[in-house]
Amino acid sequence: MDKPPGNRICLYSTKQLDAILTGMAHQAAGFLVGRTQVAIVGVLRRGAPLADRLHQRLKHVYGLRDCLRLDLKIERYADDLSLLYPETRLTENAEHAALRLDGHTVLVVDDVMYRGHSMLRAVEYLARKQPAEMRTVVLVDRGAAKLPVRTDIVGVRLDVAPTDIIECKVPPYEDAFRIDLLQPAPGDNA
Numbered sequence: 001m002d003k004p005p006g007n008r009i010c011l012y013s014t015k016q017l018d019a020i021l022t023g024m025a026h027q028a029a030g031f032l033v034g035r036t037q038v039a040i041v042g043v044l045r046r047g048a049p050l051a052d053r054l055h056q057r058l059k060h061v062y063g064l065r066d067c068l069r070l071d072l073k074i075e076r077y078a079d080d081l082s083l084l085y086p087e088t089r090l091t092e093n094a095e096h097a098a099l100r101l102d103g104h105t106v107l108v109v110d111d112v113m114y115r116g117h118s119m120l121r122a123v124e125y126l127a128r129k130q131p132a133e134m135r136t137v138v139l140v141d142r143g144a145a146k147l148p149v150r151t152d153i154v155g156v157r158l159d160v161a162p163t164d165i166i167e168c169k170v171p172p173y174e175d176a177f178r179i180d181l182l183q184p185a186p187g188d189n190a
Contacts, residue, residue, distance in 0.1 A: 004165070004182060004184060004185075005184070005185040006182050006183050006184040006185045007182070007183040007185075008167075008180050008181070008182050008183075009180060009181045009183075010178055010179075010180050011158070011179045011180065011181050012156065012178060012179040013178055014176055014177045014178055017139075017155075017177050017178065017179065018177070020139075020155045020156060021050075021053055021054065021057065021139075021155065022057060022061075023155075024054060024137065024139075024153050024155050025054055025057035025058050025061060025062070026061075027153045028054060028058060028107060028135075028137065028153055029058060029061075029062040029064070031105060031107070031133070031135050031152070032058065032062070032064055032105055032107070033062055033063075033064065035105045036103075037068075037101075037103045037104040037105065037132075038064060038066075038067045038068065038104060038105050038106075038107075039067065039068040039069075039070065039101055039104045039105070039106045039107070039131070040054065040055050040058075040067055040068070040069050040070075040106075040107045040109065041069075041070055041071065041072060041106060041107065041108045041109065041122065041126065042069075042070075042071045042072070042109050042110075043071070043072055043074050043108065043109065043110040043111075043118055043119070043122055044071050044072065044073045044074065045173060046110075046111035046168050046170040046173060047071075047109045047110035047111050048071045048109075049170045049171060049172060049173070050109050050110075050111055050139055050170060051069065051071070051107075051109040052069070054107070054109060054137065055067060055069055068101075068104070070093075070099075071093075072093075072122050072125065072126075073091040073093070074091075074118045074121050074122060075091075099129055100129055100130060101126065101129040101130055101131040102130045102131075102132070103131075103132050104131045104132060104133075105131065105132060105133045105134075105135070106126055106131040106133065106134045106135070107134075107135050107136075107137055107153075108122050108123060108126065108134065108135070108136050108137065109137045109138075110122070110136075110137070110138050110139075111138065111139050111140065111168040111170065112138060112139065112140045112141075112142060112166055112168055113138040113140070113141040113142060113145055113149070113151050113154075114142050114144060114145070115144060115145060115146045115147065116145035116146060116147035116148075116149040117147065119136055119138070119149045119151075120147045120148075120149045123136065123149065135152040135153065136149065136150065136151050136152050136153070137151070137152065137153040137154075138151050138153075138154055138155065139155040139156070139168055139179070140154075140155060140156055140157075140158055140166050140168060140179060141154045141156075141157045141158070142157075142158055142159070142160065142166060143157055143158070143159045144162070156179070158179075158181075160181060161183075163183075163184060164181055164182065164183050164184075165181070165182040165184065166179065166180075166181060166182075167179065167180040167181075167182055
């Protein structure tokens with residue numbers, strides 16, 4: 001995918017984000033330590049590797065080893081915030097169709113909370129799996145949610161202009177773990 005034109009500014013480097021993710025793991029541990037059944041769910045694309053990074057910290061620092069890790073494919077917006085689908089699409093993995101989460105504490109992880117469509121769709125879907133408790137985690141909350149979805153754990157809150165784009169760069173999709181702010185070039189329809 002070509003990078004949209006405009007002014008791109010690095011807001012958070014890998015080192016800064018590693019520290020933020022460690023803080024997020026500390027917060028998540030408060031919900032999870034002592035629970036016998038835990039599921040960490042990543043929202044594809046970038047929420048999945050973030051869920052993996054969070055899980056690794058929880059495993060190594062807090063001893064959370066036996067954890068169900070799964071991903072959900074949810075689509076609505078492209079990375080440049082252009083609308084791909086008028087309705088948020090969740091593609092169910094055939095392996096998840098019969099999945100029950102009775103008694104589980106579930107963490108739902110995504111990269112950016114923008115309008116709330118993807119997170120709401122994930123929470124609705126997972127609620128039908130009967131978890132005991134569900135918490136939401138995002139690396140970036142833009143403070144622009146329009147739906148009744150809250151984030152329980154937020155890495156950073158970035159109140160930016162509606163036309164600006166937050167680009168979360170997360171390996172393996174990008175080379176470096178960072179957050180950029182893209183201010184589209186004048187006249188760009190992004």
